[in-house]
Amino acid sequence: MLDLVAGLLIALGTVFFVAGTVGLLRFPDIYCRLHALTKADGLGLALIALGASLMARTPGEVFRIVLIWFFVALASAVGGHLIAAYARRMDRTREGSLRHD
């Protein structure tokens, strides 16, 4: 029973990963892609982590899985922010230099 639930969660998480990759490939510009990516991979990893921790043997493993999920969520949020800020600044300077010319 527990295995079944874990399997379902992992399968659902994998679907989110696939969705994120499709978004990465199909969305038109960098901001849309960023949106698809951070949402999808954050949620996908959360579901997989939940499924895996249901199958874990010791509490230590569960703790480490939760820690991993926490760090990935944090890094992906901040990474998304940094990339977006970078892309926006690049766009601005490009526009600025065009107007200057």
Next chain:
Amino acid sequence: MTDPLILFDLLLAGSIVALAVAVLSVRDLFTAIVVFIVFGLLSALAWARLAAPDVALAEAAIGTGVTGALLLKTLHHLRHFSDGQTQDAARDLTAVQPVPMGVTVANAAFCGLVALGLAVAFLGAPQAGPGFDALVSDAMPHSGVAHPVTAVLLNFRAYDTLMEVVVLLAAVIAVWQIERGLTEAPAPALGMVWAGFARLTLPAIVVIGTYLLWKGAEAPGGAFQGGAVLAAVGLLLLLSRLYVPQPSHRGLARWAFVLGTGVFAGVALLVTGGGRVAFQYPPEHAKTLILLIEGLVTISIAVTLAALFHGREPVALNAPESRHDT
């Protein structure tokens, strides 16, 4: 025999080879570097699959941390100094005359021959010939630690590891000499979100690095993995200019560089003084000595790797040596 993971293995192996080809064949250098980072990621996965978590840890820590940042820094420098917006300008400076077709074909044939020879040797070798496993597991009780890889690194083959620390020291000396007197770049503006992230993550990385070091005695982990993870803290501090190396910190950095080598060699000398061979630690103190060496070597590795990334020696701005010293 029918391992359900065999398809996964085949797919992973195929993608690793494809990525290796892509690293060398894509035109844009930045893409090549990103593909190389992904290549490192997948080879770490393959090593995990081959039941080598220590190696996977080392590759993960060094490959995704220091190596990627170093490559990106070098590319940034190349494009900046050829001051073209595109990489074509950079290529004009470094590229030379086109290579004649015959040379390329001869090179490819030579490499194919090498690969063929290796493949014949590899497939013809006896399956799982006698390794060092029996020797190592016999000697484990005398090593003072419970994890075989750590025992090999710091006890049975400690000379190798000592030399490895010396190589790191030599590298940082060389880099300081090569980059003598270059000036500092201004700080990037990374914003509030980054500041909050740094406050939360940097201490966490320190904790995890120390945990890896501590765990090395009985499970995968150890000085190199711990040091590489700690070096990432240094990298993040240097990149975001939360820490700017001051000329007055040079002495401290030099002490940190030689700390690992010094303690390692010092312990060896001490053991010889007790009438033993250099790395034959007395069994009752073996664990203490190994942990002492590992702890200090970790600090040394972390500082050295961060310094290797930073490159130039911190000198005062109006120091006599300037960039135009040639």
Next chain:
Amino acid sequence: MTPDTIYGMTGIAVFAIGLAGALCAQDRLRRMLALKLCSVGAGFLLVVAAWRRPPDVPDPVPHALVITGIVVMVSATAVALALIRRLQTLEAEDAD
């Protein structure tokens, strides 16, 4: 087909590709990357040599060698990249 044959052949292929790249590469950074590919290929062969069928534990000595190799390679990379940067700077100054 066992993991060791699969990854052993991978290691050989990666080594050969890296060797070809190091011989043919046009710019310095790419040659550096090719040499790094070679080192990873060699690492694969060593790790494969350590592999034993799952109930047995792998041979720790090659693992230790590969870890040493990774650290030595990162030192070599850092020195080579510093040289590349310095050469580029000098060439740019000469071009002025």
Next chain:
Amino acid sequence: MTTFLGGVLIVLLSSILAGLVRVLRGPRMADRMMAAQLFGTSAVAILIILSRVTDSPAFLDVAMVFALLAAVTLVAFVALALRRVR
């Protein structure tokens, strides 16, 4: 169960391979970097599942290192690029 998890591993690895198209095609440097970030997360997921399949908790430490250091390359990229803009 192992067969199912093996299938999941293959799907995750294929999603990395599909994402490589974005790395190769770009068009901007930020696009390529972003895709590499996603691969880091996928690798963490693969390692978590692999640690279940082969029952070796040590892989969780490898996943943890990936999770922590995923930011380093990205920060290196952004910090270096912004230095030139200013």
